[in-house]
Amino acid sequence: xxxxxxxxxxxxxxxxxxxxxxxxxxxxxxxxxxxxxxxxxxxxxxxxxxxxxxxxxxxxxxxxxxxxxxxxxxxxxxxxxxxxxxxxxxxxxxxxxxxxxxxxxxxxxxxxxxxxxxxxxxxxxxxxxxxxxxxxxxxxxx
Numbered sequence: 001x002x003x004x005x006x007x008x009x010x011x012x013x014x015x016x017x018x019x020x021x022x023x024x025x026x027x028x029x030x031x032x033x034x035x036x037x038x039x040x041x042x043x044x045x046x047x048x049x050x051x052x053x054x055x056x057x058x059x060x061x062x063x064x065x066x067x068x069x070x071x072x073x074x075x076x077x078x079x080x081x082x083x084x085x086x087x088x089x090x091x092x093x094x095x096x097x098x099x100x101x102x103x104x105x106x107x108x109x110x111x112x113x114x115x116x117x118x119x120x121x122x123x124x125x126x127x128x129x130x131x132x133x134x135x136x137x138x139x140x141x142x
Contacts, residue, residue: 025075061129
């Protein structure tokens with residue numbers, strides 16, 4: 001077992017929610033996202049308290065904190081240049097340049113564990129909510 005897996009934890013409820021979200025969004029025709037954070041006291045990775053499922057990149061941008069990292073799981077339907085519909089499932093690793101080194105290290109250590117546990121296809125690093133505007137292009141939209 002890796003050291004990350006011993007330090008950081010997921011409750012069974014969170015693991016179940018991750019799986020349900022991944023399976024439930026794979027055929028969606030609208031964007032869906034959830035935001036996760038790390039509890040600094042217990043090192044538990046869990047969904048933000050309000051349990052919101054975001055339906056647009058603008059909604060996500062509004063709720064990202066200015067000075068604290070977050071993990072955002074995003075299912076984002078888009079049309080590829082070939083005309084085919086694709087629904088990539090990605091992890092947005094939000095790490096604002098204004099956050100302190102302690103938080104940077106905390107989230108950096110959990111990044112791979114979050115990627116593997118959530119079973120995303122790709123991880124995209126973003127530093128500001130404005131970076132979300134470039135997301136469709138990064139995902140290969142037409």
